[in-house]
Amino acid sequence: MATGQIARPGHPRAVTTSKSSLPYQVILYLNGFYFAFFFIAEILIYIFKGETLPYATNALAAEVVLVFILAGVEALRLCMGGKGNLTENALSVISCLLFTLPALFGTLFILLWQTYVLRIEVILAAIQLAFIGLELIFSIIACITFASQ
Template sequence: MALVGRGHVVLSSVPLQVLLYLNSYYFAFFFIAEILMFVYKGQVLPYPSSNLALDVLLLFLLLGIEISRTYFAWKGNLTERRVPLTLALGLAVPCVLLSLYLLLWQTYVLRAEVIISSILLVFLGFEAVLSCLAIATFAKAGALE
């Protein structure tokens, strides 16, 4: 906690903000790598076209949810608001499920996908823990005011 201005205590979580920043770049890498792996699998493996379309659709769904989750977590942390952080925490659930789908349940899973999906799940887990701590800090500070 740092004092800023006229006695205002900064409650934003720096570790959470750093993790969100790093995750935004990592997810861009993850998305591009997954697209390239789907192109590879579509060309080399006997991938049924309906399954390929479903897997790509779920990847784009993950993209939309992850962008929304990161935005709400980013803004909630910087503005010290519980509601956006709680919403981001709720959006982490479908992100985890879709990441698990890409890790375990898609038609063909490459070793590279196992690695990058596992790293994404680690990011999501750490961000969820730090979001819970930030929400608790904001709630405690709100109760003291």
């Protein structure tokens, strides 16, 4: 019992336990910072590529637009996952799981399917894929935990 609280006779003490996942929240938090770094690095890499490498008409612009779309999807995904985990709302975590698919394909695009892939992009995208994979595992565990209430 906390200091200053008095137990009244006839009132049971309410004990609440939190089912939110600390490892999932930590990974979401770290991925938020990493993705900001990843996004800025990708924009700088595209500036470098645009200056030094020959691109087909509109190919560079399309790739940059896809990176901005990926940033929007990733921001929504991280926000939904964090809020869903903290509020123990399975629906928000499931929507985060649904946004994981476009985020995964966007990262795979950067890793495999863009016009020119630099070694630094392979390293950055592999780290991002590791974050996505860990978040996928922990979000499934969180959904199962929240549904078992």
